[in-house]
Amino acid sequence: MTTQVKHYIDGEFIQGTGTSQIIVTNPANNSPIAVINAATSEEVHAAIASAKAAFKTWKEVPVSERARVMLRYQHLLKEHHDELATILAKETGKTFEDAKGDVWRGIEVAEHACNVASLLMGETVENVARSIDTYSYTQPLGVCAGITPFNFPAMIPLWMFPLSIACGNTFILKPSEQDPMTPQRLVELFVEAGAPKGVLQLVHGDKTAVDILLADPAIKAISFVGSVAVGQYIYKTGTDNLKRVQAFAGAKNHCVIMPDANKQQVINNLVGASVGAAGQRCMAISVAVFVGAAKEWIPELKEALAKVRPGLWDDKEAGYGPVISPAAKARVLKLIAQGKAEGAECLLDGSDFTVEGYESGNWIGPTMFDKVTTEMSIYKEEIFGPVLCCMESDSLEAAIELVNASPYGNGTSIFTASGAAARKYQHEIEVGQVGINVPIPVPLPFFSFTGWKGSFYGDQHAYGKQAVRFYTETKTITSRWFESDIAVASTPNMSINLR
Numbered sequence: 001m002t003t004q005v006k007h008y009i010d011g012e013f014i015q016g017t018g019t020s021q022i023i024v025t026n027p028a029n030n031s032p033i034a035v036i037n038a039a040t041s042e043e044v045h046a047a048i049a050s051a052k053a054a055f056k057t058w059k060e061v062p063v064s065e066r067a068r069v070m071l072r073y074q075h076l077l078k079e080h081h082d083e084l085a086t087i088l089a090k091e092t093g094k095t096f097e098d099a100k101g102d103v104w105r106g107i108e109v110a111e112h113a114c115n116v117a118s119l120l121m122g123e124t125v126e127n128v129a130r131s132i133d134t135y136s137y138t139q140p141l142g143v144c145a146g147i148t149p150f151n152f153p154a155m156i157p158l159w160m161f162p163l164s165i166a167c168g169n170t171f172i173l174k175p176s177e178q179d180p181m182t183p184q185r186l187v188e189l190f191v192e193a194g195a196p197k198g199v200l201q202l203v204h205g206d207k208t209a210v211d212i213l214l215a216d217p218a219i220k221a222i223s224f225v226g227s228v229a230v231g232q233y234i235y236k237t238g239t240d241n242l243k244r245v246q247a248f249a250g251a252k253n254h255c256v257i258m259p260d261a262n263k264q265q266v267i268n269n270l271v272g273a274s275v276g277a278a279g280q281r282c283m284a285i286s287v288a289v290f291v292g293a294a295k296e297w298i299p300e301l302k303e304a305l306a307k308v309r310p311g312l313w314d315d316k317e318a319g320y321g322p323v324i325s326p327a328a329k330a331r332v333l334k335l336i337a338q339g340k341a342e343g344a345e346c347l348l349d350g351s352d353f354t355v356e357g358y359e360s361g362n363w364i365g366p367t368m369f370d371k372v373t374t375e376m377s378i379y380k381e382e383i384f385g386p387v388l389c390c391m392e393s394d395s396l397e398a399a400i401e402l403v404n405a406s407p408y409g410n411g412t413s414i415f416t417a418s419g420a421a422a423r424k425y426q427h428e429i430e431v432g433q434v435g436i437n438v439p440i441p442v443p444l445p446f447f448s449f450t451g452w453k454g455s456f457y458g459d460q461h462a463y464g465k466q467a468v469r470f471y472t473e474t475k476t477i478t479s480r481w482f483e484s485d486i487a488v489a490s491t492p493n494m495s496i497n498l499r
């Protein structure tokens with residue numbers, strides 16, 4: 001039996017009147033689990049009109065009342081943590097523990113949004129000129145929109161709408177059409193938390209819905225997370241239409257392993273960081289660069305990776321689940337074949353892996369290549385599957401040069417026991433998020449998620465202070481009061497009027 005996915009437009013959950021249907025499938029066997037009636041142009045425009053109308057009143061709601069909605073929301077998210085993780089695991093194929101992590105990383109951002117009053121504080125300078133003071137306020141922008149990818153259906157929507165709405169904006173969420181039920185539940189809980197009608201809208205669909213959001217002048221800011229090609233399109237189209245845009249895109253993250261590193265930590269961490277979540281993480285480590293004698297650890301890493309067994313979401317022994325779709329699987333298998341054809345040494349090949357009883361699912365076993373070079377497709381393209389590419393380097397300097405030549409700059413890490421090597425790496429590396437003996441350095445919400453280069457188009461990043469700047473305008477006021485007016489105010493009649 002399939003579930004009908006609901007839009008949330010102008011305060012109503014509706015199945016929509018669109019005739020273009022999108023089938024949501026279980027990645028473990030590709031059986032249908034839900035159906036979306038993709039939002040029609042009228043429905044997307046109705047969501048925009050409702051968000052525009054709601055902005056007029058929501059922006060006037062005192063900041064502490066807006067924060068209280070977030071307080072209730074983060075509480076509800078925690079109460080429903082397991083339920084959300086179950087919905088998420090079933091539609092993405094992630095293991096239950098991994099799904100809980102996805103939800104939790106989102107909850108942390110919602111928690112941080114409770115602190116919005118402090119985040120919105122402006123600046124003041126007294127006496128910028130004689131008797132003149134200057135101070136600034138941060139005010140909301142208006143209607144904002146978020147377009148999110150399949151791989152974190154809880155965390156990434158929660159990077160966006162709670163903070164944007166806490167800042168006084170209204171918001172339209174267009175989640176991935178591949179796993180829409182988690183975002184739907186997030187929206188239901190937001191309504192339960194007391195969000196007034198119109199403040200949040202949910203429209204499901206694909207490019208058609210996105211293009212309407214990109215074109216409509218009522219939308220002031222667009223937050224996007226997804227692939228490079230779509231990110232570039234969203235950034236170009238959104239900014240051409242004079243919107244503020246932040247677009248987080250694809251990645252190819254390197255881990256540099258120095259020979260003085262803690263070998264066991266390296267192996268344990270690389271296993272989870274490369275094939276965990278089936279490699280479908282924008283911060284997954286997809287390239288391991290072994291410096292000098294560290295390359296001798298490659299056979300042990302292979303042994304550890306070979307022990308990871310994919311499985312169903314509720315299989316407690318499973319290391320990770322299937323990839324999201326047959327198309328995603330076909331892409332990864334094509335890249336594995338290209339890797340072999342282009343001369344990389346395939347140490348582990350998960351192309352033929354399957355799970356008994358679920359043979360029609362999108363399974364790929366852990367895969368590992370050695371002797372990878374920068375010309376190979378498996379190095380140049382984001383694989384987004386459980387595939388680790390190993391490379392060798394003679395020195396830290398050469399490893400830094402290699403990483404800096406990559407067009408991407410989302411995340412990187414170094415494993416070493418040397419403070420000096422770590423300091424050199426963190427300083428010279430041209431990547432926005434660096435881990436030192438930490439494989440996946442995703443910052444907590446009081447920082448921001450700061451991808452660089454081809455992994456990010458825009459100026460202000462996700463969550464933290466940068467997101468507050470992204471979702472607000474700064475108004476700077478310069479004021480002067482004339483001392484001579486005090487005398488007038490001190491006359492008996494005036495002082496009564498002033499009380």
Ligand code: NAD
Pocket residue numbers: 147148149150151152174175176177205206207210211225226227228230231233248249250251281282382384410451455
């Ligand atoms: P995607 O680009 O295919 O889709 C993302 C969103 O864009 C979806 O909502 C989709 O409906 C919409 N979309 C797709 N094609 C479109 C088009 N032609 N025009 C307008 N909208 C379109 O990405 P995905 O496959 O869902 O997600 C995986 C990608 O996201 C990977 O490349 C991954 O690296 C990236 N990602 C990046 C980050 C980051 O922070 N940098 C985080 C998570 C995921």
